[in-house]
Structures are given as C-alpha cells and as structure tokens.
Amino acid sequence: xxxxxxxxxxxxxxxxxxxxxxxxxxxxxxxxxxxxxxxxxxxxxxxxxxxxxxxxxxxxxxxxxxxxxxxxxxxxxxxxxxxxxxxxxxxxxxxxxxxxxxxxxxxxxxxxxxxxxxxxxxxxxxxxxxxxx
Amino acid sequence: xxxxxxxxxxxxxxxxxxxxxxxxxxxxxxxxxxxxxxxxxxxxxxxxxxxxxxxxxxxxxxxxxxxxxxxxxxxxxxxxxxxxxxxxxxxxxxxxxxxxxxxxxxxxxxxxxxxxxxxxxxxxxxxxxxxxx
Numbered sequence: 001x002x003x004x005x006x007x008x009x010x011x012x013x014x015x016x017x018x019x020x021x022x023x024x025x026x027x028x029x030x031x032x033x034x035x036x037x038x039x040x041x042x043x044x045x046x047x048x049x050x051x052x053x054x055x056x057x058x059x060x061x062x063x064x065x066x067x068x069x070x071x072x073x074x075x076x077x078x079x080x081x082x083x084x085x086x087x088x089x090x091x092x093x094x095x096x097x098x099x100x101x102x103x104x105x106x107x108x109x110x111x112x113x114x115x116x117x118x119x120x121x122x123x124x125x126x127x128x129x130x131x132x133x
Numbered sequence: 134x135x136x137x138x139x140x141x142x143x144x145x146x147x148x149x150x151x152x153x154x155x156x157x158x159x160x161x162x163x164x165x166x167x168x169x170x171x172x173x174x175x176x177x178x179x180x181x182x183x184x185x186x187x188x189x190x191x192x193x194x195x196x197x198x199x200x201x202x203x204x205x206x207x208x209x210x211x212x213x214x215x216x217x218x219x220x221x222x223x224x225x226x227x228x229x230x231x232x233x234x235x236x237x238x239x240x241x242x243x244x245x246x247x248x249x250x251x252x253x254x255x256x257x258x259x260x261x262x263x264x265x266x
Contacts, residue, residue, distance in 0.1 A: 034221070048256070053264070054188035057191075065184075087167065125178065
C-alpha cells in the first residue's frame, strides 16, 4: 500500500515537474517509444499470419480498417515521427555537447517537421472513415 | 512529505562495457531507423495507402521484381526495430522496477516475447511463398 502511494506520488511528481520543453520531449519520447514497440509486436504477428493464406490474413485486416484502430494509427504515426526526430536531437546533443544550449530550439525544429508530416498522414488515415471506399 | 527515492542498494549492478555498447547501439540503430522505419511508415501510408493493403499487396512486394530488395529491407527493419525497442524497454524497466526480483521477472517476459517475435518475423520473411509459385 505504502509502495503504491509512493509510486503514484512519484508518477505525479514526474508529470508535474516543470522542466519545460526538455521534460515534455523526454516524456513523449518514452511513452511514444513504448507505444511503437507494442504496435510492432502486433504488426509482426499480423505479418506472420500471411503464411496461413489470403483468407486468414485478409480477415485479420478488418482490425486495421476499423475506425477506433485508425485513431490508434494516428497516434502511432505521431509516435514514430516524433521518436525519430527527437532521437536525432538526442544524438546531436550527445555527440556535440556544446549544442546542449540549443536543446529547446532543436525541440521546436523537430516539432515543426513532425506536425505537418503527421497532419498529412493523419488525414489519409482518418478521411476514409467518413468516405468509405 | 516523503520523496520517492528508489533504493540503489538492491538495484542490479550495471556492467560498464555492456552499457556503453548498448548506448552506442541505440544511436546507431536510431539513425538507421530514422530512414528505414520512417521510410516504411510514409511509403505504406502516403504512397501505397492503408486502403490498398491486403494479401496481394504483400505477395507483390515480396515476390515481384524487387522482391529480394523488399525482403532485405523488411529484415533490416525487423532486426533494428526489435533490438532498439527491446533495449529501450530494458532501460524503462531498470528505471521503474529497481527491485532485483521483479526487475528480472519483467525483463524475462519482455525478452522472451521479443525473441519469439523476431523469430516469427524472420521466419515469414525468409520462407513466404504464395500457393502456386
């Protein structure tokens, strides 16, 4: 019980710690990375099903085309794009430590690339819900 | 006000050389995935289109004129994404599960599932042959 309270308190402190951009960057990197890993597990499993032939595989695909899963795919796309660009920011800071003073600017540069690409990909993922083929 | 401080004394001792190696591995595989994973995502969502993916799409991808290229591409993606993801999960477990027993148990489950998925993915990439070819 005390352990659970400590964990909840640590979690609360973790998300309310006012570290601004660097803090949000770290949180999104971690949550996004775990989310992408979970999706990757499902994705390897569904591609494995292709070995059982077209009936089994195509039947499974309804999951990916269902509206709730499309919303998850929009999150997935954000997770991959953000993790990639913020990962590049981490690599730059790690290998050229003098760039640390620009870590905040680099966060916004990463977002300026991620958001437009994400919105385009999200549009093509969500639009078919309203205009089915 | 108790501040949550994970107990260091029961934490598994990190092995210096191994940790430096995985630190580099994360950055090298990160740069590879920046192109391979983001390329895969944008190719299938913006060029192929989610609506057009079914059994025949994968048959065309893996047995068409560029079949060998796509199988190598998918194998590289599988290996780099899974090792990068599993090591990321290992770091997250080390951060939040400091006690030796639960730490070991969680890593065992995650890595066992991870290795099974790597084997499933590699198996289907190497052995997939649609009926009649």
